[in-house]
Amino acid sequence: MYSKFYIQIKHRNSIETWSKTGGQPYTLGSALSYDFTSAASQSYGSNMIKVNTSPLRFGIYGGDINQDGTIDATDLSGVDNDASGSVSGYVKTDLTGDDFVDAGDVSIVDNNASGSVSIMRP
Ligand SMILES: [Ca+2]
Numbered sequence: 001m002y003s004k005f006y007i008q009i010k011h012r013n014s015i016e017t018w019s020k021t022g023g024q025p026y027t028l029g030s031a032l033s034y035d036f037t038s039a040a041s042q043s044y045g046s047n048m049i050k051v052n053t054s055p056l057r058f059g060i061y062g063g064d065i066n067q068d069g070t071i072d073a074t075d076l077s078g079v080d081n082d083a084s085g086s087v088s089g090y091v092k093t094d095l096t097g098d099d100f101v102d103a104g105d106v107s108i109v110d111n112n113a114s115g116s117v118s119i120m121r122p
């Protein structure tokens with residue numbers, strides 16, 4: 001016997017993302033394997049972005065710096081300020097994970113803010 005569940009991804013500077021609409025069958029006590037990356041529809045509301053074409057891969061949206069569920073001008077402002085100050089290290093405003101805040105990080109937030117990316121949850 002199984003029930004349907006959702007898998008929730010939370011990450012310090014990305015949009016909270018849930019597994020596909022309708023839920024995932026799961027038998028209590030068994031191992032669970034779930035691939036978010038194969039299609040945008042693997043996430044609830046197809047709330048992911050294509051990050052590679054060969055192999056085809058989808059990823060969660062980066063840029064929700066203040067973790068309020070939407071990527072907008074407030075997040076952009078935070079990353080922009082840190083980029084101007086050449087902030088480095090393990091900081092939330094470093095979206096690319098290279099330990100440095102620069103135009104590459106600003107670009108990601110800017111694109112996702114333009115798309116009004118926000119949480120889609122069951
Ligand atoms: Ca935000």
Ligand SMILES: [Ca+2]
Pocket residue numbers: 094095096097098099100101102104105
């Ligand atoms: Ca960076």
